[in-house]
Amino acid sequence: MKKSFVIAGVATGAVSAVIAAPLAIAAIGFTSAGIAASSAAAGMMSSAAIANGGGIAAGSLVAALQSAGAAGLSTGMATAVASTGGVIGGVAGWLGGRLAGFRKKP
Template sequence: ALGTLVAPPVSPVLAVGAAPMVLGAMSFTSAGIAASSIAAKMMSAAAIANGGGVAAGGLVATLQSAGAAGLSVTSKILLGLTGSGVQGLS
């Protein structure tokens, strides 16, 4: 039988603060996406799924934009609210 998956509490401040570090670790950076990285694998899968290109506004494009330019105020608010929602579930 499968056990119940419970998300650990996530502070909104921690979620917003960790986002740039996580994006960088995945290789979504201002220098672009590094070969053989998690980001490169995601980009490849997205390109295959979209017939050869990465869709503007898609997950990979959005993560690369955030990694290159940083998170906008709106993104920080949404990430903080998401962190609050996950914390409320635990």
């Protein structure tokens, strides 16, 4: 019984994370049309540019998030997001299974 909670948690967490990631990226301002003005993304870009002497370094977090906002998650990013979501979901499922065990009547 407890294993089924973990398996369901892993699957739900992985799928949910891959679906939610592009929505979250767009919500902070990394869009397909570029970085949205006055957004958290604009603040990140400004800070990164100031720290890097006026440019955004290739491979930086800002560059990776803008790429994901413009073109969607790459295979590697989707794998990382799904893995992270799966771990979080698995832990939640494990905890749910443990709590379900406490509710059993003797």
